[in-house]
Amino acid sequence: MEANQFREFGKAMIDYTAEYLENIRDRRVVPTVKPGYLRPLIPENAPEKPEKWEDVLKDIERVIMPGVTHWHSPRFHAYYPTANSYPAIVADILSGAIACIGFTWIASPACTELEVVMLDWLGKALGLPEEFLACSGDKGGGVIQGTASEATLVALLGAKARTIAATKKKYPELKESDIVARLVGYTSSQSHSSVERAGLLGGVKLRSLQPDKNNKLRGETVAQAIKEDREAGLIPFYCVVTLGTTSSCTFDCLDEIGPVCNENETWLHVDAAYAGSAFICPEYRYLMNGIEKADSFNFNPHKWMLVNFDCSAMWLKDPSWLVDAFNVDPLYLKHEQQGSAPDYRHWQIPLGRRFRSLKLWFVLRLYGIENLQKQIRTHIGLAHYFEKLVKTDDRFEITEEVLMGLVCFRLKGSNQTNEELLRRINGRGVIHLVPSKIRDTYFLRLAICSRFTEERDIDVSWKEVKEAANEVLNGNSKQ
């Protein structure tokens, strides 16, 4: 493909993108295809000869769109939002054009340097403690990870390295494998599945602790677990606190847990994957009270801050635990400026990395802080609007306090009734929700996901829920 064809094709794709997104409301939110739908639609082998770009463009509607779940439809209320914005898409074109692999500073200085400064911009916009920022001149700083799962794993590996080093110092006779076998980390049973998975991947025990009746992990629970484990000869090393759980957007008691971790030399990682974006609004920062006790903090601008995936922002007070623990330094990656700027390859699992900070730069500048705040406030307002609608119907109950853009609700009655309700809602094909379950109570989650969502969309969603409830409760449907 020559440059002139690219100019045509690229611009056609820009137009396609605008049309797709501006009219996304009209598409069925979840497709009706069955597993295996796609294979018969395309040839069995890649073509020998090049095809025309016009034919590829045409195939998007024929092959791809019938199987797309439209995450940016105002009718999509599943999981949590994933970001999508015009500035981020344009920034990604530039990232693709430059296509550097920023594993070291010299591999493309702009790639590293913009990331350092953007993580400072972002950290300041959130009101993070100075110690996390590179501009403080301390050890701390930020980095873009691919996902919150990776941030959790990276923090766990840093914690593991730190505790192994400390334990070896105290008990030089212990073998490393014996230390690892005795390490134990903590998290709430409500934390994201990726926390448990980080434990499995990292080959260490993670205890799943019970939150209180409001689903919050409490300081005393962590303190008690640490005490028990120390008595049993184990070595506490890591604790993950969630600000905004996936199931119900609940906030663990960071201000209680922080001091417990600090006193017990237990690395405190704060996972605010979804809710962290809200801290750009000063009125929500009370929800991260105690953040100054954390060793690492992570949230996903690629969820709720209009920066397309992947862009998971992570700050560490002392990245040297990562840099030193997994530092393999072949000659072909050495350079003369080592040490005077971060080599981000040491801060992450993969070696290679794209120029992702361009997305942050474009989004922060082309929205401005005030519009990013507005998007958060609008979503939270829409969640409260839906909550209000649910409360007008006394067949329903709200199962969790609505703080962010998520409403947890259910029909009063059995889990089975609610499972049937969800099946009907999703089966009608207009909106899409996923369920969750806490302490054997099954409920529905309605997340505000799209930047296109307005009150009229929430009216539609509520109508869908109500009519599905009528079907379930009156048994008056054609199944």
Add this chain to the structure above:
Amino acid sequence: MEANQFREFGKAMIDYTAEYLENIRDRRVVPTVKPGYLRPLIPENAPEKPEKWEDVLKDIERVIMPGVTHWHSPRFHAYYPTANSYPAIVADILSGAIACIGFTWIASPACTELEVVMLDWLGKALGLPEEFLACSGDKGGGVIQGTASEATLVALLGAKARTIAATKKKYPELKESDIVARLVGYTSSQSHSSVERAGLLGGVKLRSLQPDKNNKLRGETVAQAIKEDREAGLIPFYCVVTLGTTSSCTFDCLDEIGPVCNENETWLHVDAAYAGSAFICPEYRYLMNGIEKADSFNFNPHKWMLVNFDCSAMWLKDPSWLVDAFNVDPLYLKHEQQGSAPDYRHWQIPLGRRFRSLKLWFVLRLYGIENLQKQIRTHIGLAHYFEKLVKTDDRFEITEEVLMGLVCFRLKGSNQTNEELLRRINGRGVIHLVPSKIRDTYFLRLAICSRFTEERDIDVSWKEVKEAANEVLNGNSKQ
């Protein structure tokens, strides 16, 4: 940013991209900036109010480009290539527009299904054994990882799970931590640094074995190590074979090592990150003789097959070791079609994933197999052309057989002379190379990286090398 502004901005960026890439030859390949250059060029904080896109576009030349190392310049010969093509850039726009997170099939069926079929297209184009392909109807199949590092780690974790399960079955009295402490993997001292790092991350021993005098890891070396380790009570579980090492593009003896691994129930992972793309040309497939013995195979279309980063293709004969070992399955991720299509989140470290197979689809269709083959053959031809030029000058020696697009060479003489040579070459600012060292011999690596490279560029590169050599050997420079 509204849709109409996006149309303007997006199209302006398409034009910028075409102009940047078509004229990349004219830019200085490595920037002259010093660490910290960028921070003073932009404000200390993100703006409160939105800025104009025209101002952002203008800042690319002012802020970003002075710090960019131009990986796609024909003057860039460092590391290995990273891909950059117009079809991939356009596909990424579409991926950004759809912006689904394909962690499960239902989260966007097209995202999973196109990936399954594209990995089949690609596997067939490379001539991989049927057992690796999903279309075989067996367990095997392919997946897109972010990087080869992740593929190596994922394979290691699968191997670890498989061997732990087998050992527990044989010796039910053994504790898991005792098994892990006895696990041992193998790789060549010439394998990529990410292999060693995978061992560190996975918390298992990896032995670095000596290759033969041609820098190839041999079957008997692995067999001997396994024998020794078994006698010492260890449990061999994993072996990484490299096809095309980073230092010198050397190929381990896969056909010898495969049977040794199979006989010893040791998971064989083949890392062909760079060189794997060449197997699209039938005449290079002899270099992967023995591939049918491997448990997993990985190469990076994002290196040498014109698919922009990230797109690392991995095939596994039996992915169930991964799926089952790290399967955490919360209610919000369950769906009714589980089991009838892959849920790729189980195949990788992160949970979230972009719609990356679009890039493969666009590149394979818009180049066609014949043009992808042509690009490989051209690069290899250019490497041989440079090799020929080096051989015309008897001050130089070629240190490794040239098989792919990499030439390893040095001035006859001391390491110090060659270190000085490299410093001069890079200091002149026209071309960029990195060095490597094998068995205390320091040499220079010239990799053919850009899809724009022509013979006239190689003439320039050779002139640069020769003139720098004149400076070093005649001491006639102004330092």
